[in-house]
Amino acid sequence: MNAPTDFAHLVPEINQRDVPQALIDALKARFGANCSTAMAVREQHGRDESSFAAPPPSAVVFAESTQDVSDAIKLAGDYEVPVIAFGVGSSLEGHLLAVQGGISIDVSRMNKVLSINAEDLTVTVQPGVTRKQVNEAVKSTGLFFPIDPGADASIGGMSATRASGTNAVRYGTMRENVLALEVVTASGEIIRTGTRARKSSAGYDLTRLFVGSEGTLGVITEVTIKLYPLPEAISAAICSFPSIEAAVRTTIQVIQLGVPIARVELIDDNTVRMVNAHSKLGLREEPMLLMEFHGSPASVKEQAETVQEIATEFGGNAFEWASTPEERTRLWAARHNAYFAAIQSRPGCRAISTDTCVPISRLADCLLDSVKEADESGIPYFLVGHVGDGNFHFGYLLNPDDPKEREVAEKLNHQLVARALSLEGTCTGEHGVGLHKMGFLVAETGAGAVDVMRTIKRALDPKNIMNPGKIFSI
């Protein structure tokens, strides 16, 4: 944990609001034991996977229903006190921190799968349901929910941050996969956005306004998401390349030919070395693509052949294939273990993750220059990428006791984001803005667009109680 001074350095605005005892009393009266002010509970809800420290919320309400959420928001609104929704706490960008004080509404007990509509390929869940829980619940239908951000995140949190992950290249992100929401607004009103119809032109797209709004416009209390048929066949492959550029060029051509590849992940040679050391894998210490193909047996075979042909043209070699679940897991071990291998390569370190995403034609340029800068900085790092989308993550491995290292890492990230923006990309492909990227957002979209966001926020949340101080200053 970093000291609050460190946090103050990174987050320009700390405007702790008063949380009156009268509100705490009212919450306790309404929620009884489901409202906690125990320090351990508050601290657990006042941090996430980011490296920020902030004063924890003054109380945590464990909501068990939409009405609970509505009542908690109304009470907080009466006292103009901030409200921060909490799912499983796997945010990477400080979304959960009570930077302006306030209360946390923990929705993890709202964890029911409400209805599975297999014929329509939809499922409606409460926000505390995790993605693994969804897949467990729908297993017998022959369908699955593909969005996989790594962590077993809650569907509410994934919606709020517009999450994606390794197979977005084929199945899209939460943007494409949330059909409808129930949301409690800042006034405590319960609204529905969207229906179960797969498309609609009925008014403003409120579903997609709330998806990615990071809790700043309302608390999501129900989510209808799309499901997909479990592929008849799945095949996985790894392939080594003489350079990152060769791996990226292969990816571009695969995408451009319309091969419906389900996953295409890059790991750089440096990270392969870490994985080898950690898991004794003996992989070629070269940049590597890890791929997955979904479809009928014939289609999977055809996709794999096409990709192998392209990869070979770009110098790809050491191809390995797998089709049983066990073999696939073995082959993908390098990807699954990359984070832990990296963390363990530098005992005691803390990883800070970048999240830029650029048009794939710019990916090689963006990556190569940033790798050079990272190498020159002397900061150890790992590098993994959802390259089919142009999204990649450097993980800088910092000594938490060395403020200089953080400074260097921040500078690297700034350079990387500036480069991504100059290449028509975004500062965040899937983690969200949170606390860390507020400055980048202005650089990316321009002050005018951020003003439009701020105007919407002010109109829908006039007391500024919904997760204030995230995405933009207000």
Add this chain to the structure above:
Amino acid sequence: MNAPTDFAHLVPEINQRDVPQALIDALKARFGANCSTAMAVREQHGRDESSFAAPPPSAVVFAESTQDVSDAIKLAGDYEVPVIAFGVGSSLEGHLLAVQGGISIDVSRMNKVLSINAEDLTVTVQPGVTRKQVNEAVKSTGLFFPIDPGADASIGGMSATRASGTNAVRYGTMRENVLALEVVTASGEIIRTGTRARKSSAGYDLTRLFVGSEGTLGVITEVTIKLYPLPEAISAAICSFPSIEAAVRTTIQVIQLGVPIARVELIDDNTVRMVNAHSKLGLREEPMLLMEFHGSPASVKEQAETVQEIATEFGGNAFEWASTPEERTRLWAARHNAYFAAIQSRPGCRAISTDTCVPISRLADCLLDSVKEADESGIPYFLVGHVGDGNFHFGYLLNPDDPKEREVAEKLNHQLVARALSLEGTCTGEHGVGLHKMGFLVAETGAGAVDVMRTIKRALDPKNIMNPGKIFSI
């Protein structure tokens, strides 16, 4: 053209605002010959494909640049006069009508393809570029833009109404295919939403807020859309079924098995009869599915075999296949000619189109009951459906001189929408709300959600000058 009284009956609110001569003078001074007040020009811009009549705009500005749009909006704003963007005029829901008076901004001269990025599968165009023009421009890249709403609509208009069409089942709608926009807001400010990155978690999804906002929040001046690789092979098929239900059940199973079908359209037996009479086709006068498969030759073959097997189980017969462009066109003639065949089946008639969309598991119920009602009403109609999405259109063929027929058709549409909503569907799959569906929108989303839309509208357009009186009353 119906009389204004008829229009008044259908649109609750006509609040014609004053358009001062001073504004017209200022527009003429700024735009010269590009500002017209000729009645023929005004009338052309004051109607669309809907059956409404409204007073035309007081002037039409032919914008040639984003700056032109900005200047026109600023001048209109100075006088609090409404502004209505105009592309090619193919709206079906009265979007273009000056129900509160105002000026039209015609963007059809903003028709440049600004940049094609073949490697990234994106193209950026001005809003007056039509979808056919996009496809012409990108032809040599081996890519195409699949969204096909029938009319050769402008990309700006398609974005503003969240349009889709026959191959949304595979490629999505404008919601999924617009990556970024340039928009002139109500204050005349020029903002950008989104980047060319394929995914992003950077703040509120302004792109999707403006997509489908029907000109009520801003005027779209640039659009970046996704392209797709032209399929290596395309195969088309038609197949007859003993009942609408059998055709729909076939479709559900195709979707549920994950067959990546590119198009699957339903035509009912009644409409097949009209097409036979019109085009001398000799098709079996039974409900029919028209399908298209895209992919590699092997994948297309596999898809087709799977679908034929499913269709046969449900009693499908009279299969016909085609793979050359000419044969495909011949096979799809029934679909392409349905509208004209229907119109000509009742000389002098005017078609009023419905646009409900339901989860596909509910499609058979929704269709069968509505067909029964339509048959009982005695009003002639055609019926076509993008059944893979659950979206379908009745076209009621009315005698424009018989107000009773319109009344009956309105009643049929009300019953149909009520049914669709009760089946978790939407009142509009792809045409938009416009003037006609404002009441339905409230029934569909609830007053709370419409209030959220209205709050956003008021905040972003405090003078209520952007296409007022559409989507919701304000």
